Amino acid sequence: MIEFAKAFGRGVLYVLLSPLLLVLFACYMIYALLCYFALETASMVLFFYGKNFKLEDAETIKLRQIKAELNGRKQAAQTLPPQNVVYYPYPPGFVPFTPPNPNETKEGSPHE
Amino acid sequence: MNNFFLWVPFLVKLSESERRALIILAVVVAFVFVLIGLLVRLLTNWMDRQGRMVDTYMSDLVAHQVIPNPLAFHRYVFRRESKTLYLGLRWLMRVVLLAFAGLLLYFYGLRGLDFHTPLTILGDLRLELAWPTETFFGIQLIADGPTITREPVVHLTIDGYVTYLAFVAAVWCLVNWMRQTLIFIARLNRSRKVAVSAFQKDLGPSKTSLDGEVKL
Numbered sequence: 567m568i569e570f571a572k573a574f575g576r577g578v579l580y581v582l583l584s585p586l587l588l589v590l591f592a593c594y595m596i597y598a599l600l601c602y603f604a605l606e607t608a609s610m611v612l613f614f615y616g617k618n619f620k621l622e623d624a625e626t627i628k629l630r631q632i633k634a635e636l637n638g639r640k641q642a643a644q645t646l647p648p649q650n651v652v653y654y655p656y657p658p659g660f661v662p663f664t665p666p667n668p669n670e671t672k673e674g675s676p677h678e
Numbered sequence: 679m680n681n682f683f684l685w686v687p688f689l690v691k692l693s694e695s696e697r698r699a700l701i702i703l704a705v706v707v708a709f710v711f712v713l714i715g716l717l718v719r720l721l722t723n724w725m726d727r728q729g730r731m732v733d734t735y736m737s738d739l740v741a742h743q744v745i746p747n748p749l750a751f752h753r754y755v756f757r758r759e760s761k762t763l764y765l766g767l768r769w770l771m772r773v774v775l776l777a778f779a780g781l782l783l784y785f786y787g788l789r790g791l792d793f794h795t796p797l798t799i800l801g802d803l804r805l806e807l808a809w810p811t812e813t814f815f816g817i818q819l820i821a822d823g824p825t826i827t828r829e830p831v832v833h834l835t836i837d838g839y840v841t842y843l844a845f846v847a848a849v850w851c852l853v854n855w856m857r858q859t860l861i862f863i864a865r866l867n868r869s870r871k872v873a874v875s876a877f878q879k880d881l882g883p884s885k886t887s888l889d890g891e892v893k894l
Contacts, residue, residue, distance in 0.1 A: 570712060573719065577711030580718045591859065598763055598859045602771055605764035621761055625744050625754060632742045 699814055721860075728861045729868030736869075740876050748873040755869035759862050766858040770851055777847040784840050796841040802831040 580587070609619040732755055739745045745754055785793055806828035812821040832838070 573712045573715035574708060575715070576718055577713070577715030580714060581711065591856075591863075594863055595855060595859050598767065598855065598862065601760050601763055602767045605761065606768065606771075609764075609768075619764075621758070621765065623758070623761075625739055629739055629742055629744050632744070633738075 696814070699819075703814075703819070725860060725864035725867070728864040729871075732865050732868045733872065736872075736876070748877055751873040751876060752869050755865060755873075759865045759869075762865075763858055763862045766861070767855065770854050774847050774851040777844050781840060781844040795837055796844070799833045799838050799841045800845060802833065804828070805830050 605619070612619055735758070736745070736751065736755065739754070740751070745751050781796070785796060805826065807824035808827045809820045809824045810822040811818045813819075833841075
């Protein structure tokens with residue numbers, strides 16, 4: 567019953583307000599038409615400059631940059647730094663053969 | 679007020695049939711208002727659902743502080759929704775403008791500016807009904823079902839096809855134009871509702887416990 571009364575009240579209210587609402591709606595429809603013609607002209611100009619009309623704007627681009635930056639930081643924090651691991655090229659105790667340097671033997675010491 | 683008291687003795691003298699007719703009239707009027715109320719409710723629910731789209735694209739912009747205040751919020755929504763409105767309307771308008779250009783060229787080139795023909799063709803689609811009425815309190819009220827006095831005539835000619843095509847295009851354009859406009863209004867309304875609350879900080883009891891620990 568309350569729902570019925572509410573629907574009835576809403577009906578009465580909107581019937582009374584309908585002229586005002588219709589005028590407002592007509593204004594918005596005219597704005598939509600003007601918006602269409604203005605942006606269609608802008609779109610045509612952009613087309614001749616080799617660009618497309620997009621929904622993307624400065625704010626969206628800025629948001630995308632911020633998100634990319636945050637993702638980069640997150641990934642950098644997640645990747646582990648290189649640990650100090652000592653790699654032995656030879657088994658412990660093994661001394662590799664190093665041939666003598668011929669320059670050292672030839673020149674020798676000048677004070678000899 | 680005086681007029682009302684002049685009517686009171688008259689109301690008392692109502693016959694049984696008049697009283698019934700008065701009750702039926704009241705029920706019909708109430709039913710019409712309830713129906714309008716329900717339709718308005720359906721429309722507002724649909725508009726609310728359409729308005730939620732604002733939350734989808736604005737939440738990230740507000741969270742990352744790209745939009746700094748409520749005024750910028752509302753301006754951004756208006757600018758973006760104007761673009762969305764254009765994107766929703768553009769192909770519709772292009773098709774309809776082409777259809778009307780075709781109609782004008784057809785009736786200009788082949789029928790020698792005879793624009794009376796499409797109007798006659800559309801006028802012949804009308805259905806005329808005769809509603810029997812009765813006078814009740816000086817008001818003409820419908821008393822019985824209608825009888826058909828004129829049936830619609832469909833013109834299956836080239837003129838007819840061109841006119842019907844343009845008419846269907848016009849109706850389609852009008853319906854979608856209204857739909858897109860309603861979506862635009864719904865999103866602006868949503869923006870007005872949430873522009874301030876999106877930037878409000880709440881440190882009330884729902885957010886903080888008694889020992890001062892902030893619940894995030």
